[in-house]
Amino acid sequence: MRRFVTSLFVLAALMVGVAAAQQITLKAADNQPEDYPTVQGLKFMANYLDAATNGRIKMEVFAGGQLGDERSTIEQVQLGVIDVVRTSTSPVGEFYAPMGVYSLPYIFRDAAHMWKVVQGPIGRELLDGLQQANLVGLAYYDSGSRNFYTTKAAGPIKSVADLKGKRIRTQQSEVVLDMMKALGAEPVPMAFGEVYSALQTGVIDGAENNFPSYGPQGVRHYEVAPYFTLDGHARVPEVVMISKSTWDKLSAADQALVREAALASVPVEMALWAQLSNTSRAEVVKAGSEIITVDTAEFQAAMKPVYDKYGSKYGDLIQRIVDTK
Ligand code: GCU
Numbered sequence: 001m002r003r004f005v006t007s008l009f010v011l012a013a014l015m016v017g018v019a020a021a022q023q024i025t026l027k028a029a030d031n032q033p034e035d036y037p038t039v040q041g042l043k044f045m046a047n048y049l050d051a052a053t054n055g056r057i058k059m060e061v062f063a064g065g066q067l068g069d070e071r072s073t074i075e076q077v078q079l080g081v082i083d084v085v086r087t088s089t090s091p092v093g094e095f096y097a098p099m100g101v102y103s104l105p106y107i108f109r110d111a112a113h114m115w116k117v118v119q120g121p122i123g124r125e126l127l128d129g130l131q132q133a134n135l136v137g138l139a140y141y142d143s144g145s146r147n148f149y150t151t152k153a154a155g156p157i158k159s160v161a162d163l164k165g166k167r168i169r170t171q172q173s174e175v176v177l178d179m180m181k182a183l184g185a186e187p188v189p190m191a192f193g194e195v196y197s198a199l200q201t202g203v204i205d206g207a208e209n210n211f212p213s214y215g216p217q218g219v220r221h222y223e224v225a226p227y228f229t230l231d232g233h234a235r236v237p238e239v240v241m242i243s244k245s246t247w248d249k250l251s252a253a254d255q256a257l258v259r260e261a262a263l264a265s266v267p268v269e270m271a272l273w274a275q276l277s278n279t280s281r282a283e284v285v286k287a288g289s290e291i292i293t294v295d296t297a298e299f300q301a302a303m304k305p306v307y308d309k310y311g312s313k314y315g316d317l318i319q320r321i322v323d324t325k
Pocket residue numbers: 031032070086087088143171191192208209210213238
């Protein structure tokens with residue numbers, strides 16, 4: 001009898017052990033195409049988790065907006081329907097306001113300034129703050145600088161005056177909407193996946209984004225909007241987030257591992273990004289896109305009303321970003 005009870009205990013202990021080592025499969029969403037740097041970053045993260053746990057933690061990556069547009073995937077991550085999402089920080093600002101600060105026009109002097117901010121105390125603070133929105137911020141990815149581009153029918157943007165009355169697609173973000181208004185354009189908020197056909201059918205005159213998104217490895221807007229204006233009005237980082245409810249179910253050791261895997265994927269994404277920024281620019285030029293250089297000071301001056309409106313909303317964040325050297 002004694003022996004039987006002992007074996008029962010051993011069995012129970014084994015079962016607890018099995019439960020602790022239970023298989024975890026995370027579902028991750030990205031709205032960019034399969035081989036895009038952000039998707040490859042997530043895939044690196046998936047492989048890292050797989051290798052570090054001998055296949056106990058897996059992450060399935062759904063690219064190309066298969067799980068919904070950015071707004072919807074953020075909502076699904078809040079609810080724990082999707083576990084992980086890589087998204088632009090612009091729409092995240094609608095769920096957790098301080099994240100919108102990165103979308104302010106010309107807030108970053110250059111790429112180095114942006115990295116200094118997002119990988120420093122401010123970046124950390126905003127990732128942590130996401131918990132208020134049931135999201136856990138893991139890491140930032142590169143997304144270069146954003147620029148306007150317009151259709152053949154609308155004509156090129158050579159100065160702020162050329163934007164007057166133009167219907168320009170904006171991300172689903174209030175800050176970006178206000179920026180468009182400050183420039184005299186008519187903002188048309190729209191999910192990223194709908195922009196190509198809206199440009200093609202003339203529903204909008206233009207949009208704005210970085211070279212990799214615009215180019216052949218991205219969503220190919222160069223095919224329907226051949227004028228690309230190098231005004232560099234924003235430098236909006238991408239963010240990788242995990243659902244708070246998924247996070248709370250992970251052991252402390254697994255949480256640390258997920259964070260480690262996300263951070264390990266950052267230099268991978270950045271290197272692919274740097275490469276693609278150059279090649280996509282060259283490829284769109286080869287395909288016939290016209291690159292227009294402008295007086296960026298003129299664009300920057302026109303954005304002042306945005307700062308007047310958001311200056312107090314972001315408290316001392318703007319000043320702290322500007323002061324980051
Ligand atoms: C970038 C970003 C996308 C985002 C897009 C947009 O391309 O990588 O995730 O959806 O901007 O303008 O909406």
